[in-house]
């Protein structure tokens with residue numbers, strides 16, 4: 001039995017870790033393309049710097065919404081919905097999730113695809129899996145990222161956010177693998193394609209227990225599903241409020 005790969009707090013042990021982790025990944029079902037991407041991955045110093053410098057902001061809801069540009073997201077979101085009503089109606093028919101929620105998430109996560117990140121997903125997520133701080137949380141996402149390479153959803157050079165979040169709505173790779181949907185029908189789940197990304201997001205919310213036709217404001221049945229998307233209370237409240245304004 002291969003020894004478990006041991007974590008590290010600097011880049012110096014990364015290459016050794018990769019070699020050990022490759023055995024673990026292979027055992028978990030990662031194929032040749034994924035293993036190749038692992039071999040090519042590089043210690044992501046910017047990811048570690050970002051991770052070490054995370055500050056917990058304690059914004060009020062109104063301050064959070066102001067800082068995140070909620071009014072702009074709502075007005076742009078309403079235009080997006082009005083210009084493509086059939087697309088959003090089809091998503092709601094299939095997954096039960098109203099347009100406003102999906103559009104609010106899309107706007108909050110990437111400004112509707114304008115800022116999807118500048119870090120290599122595979123390098124970022126394998127670095128976080130290697131780093132001792134939250135290894136056990138990130139290892140399944142690292143395996144997920146390698147499987148996404150196997151199935152062609154991403155490549156070794158695909159860019160995402162500093163913690164490996166990818167595509168229009170910034171899925172962590174493990175969630176992308178589990179909940180990804182090929183809504184365009186081209187045989188590939190592409191999180192950088194807005195159709196696939198929003199269908200995948202709707203699928204995630206539905207699988208987490210979204211109840212079609214029920215409300216999603218605080219105190220209503222679907223609010224707890226929004227909590228599954230992001231752990232921050234002000235984020236959850238903002239999505240609910242912006243969603244209602246977009247749909248209103």
Ligand SMILES: [Ca+2]
Nearest residue numbers: 182184186188
């Ligand atoms: Ca597709």
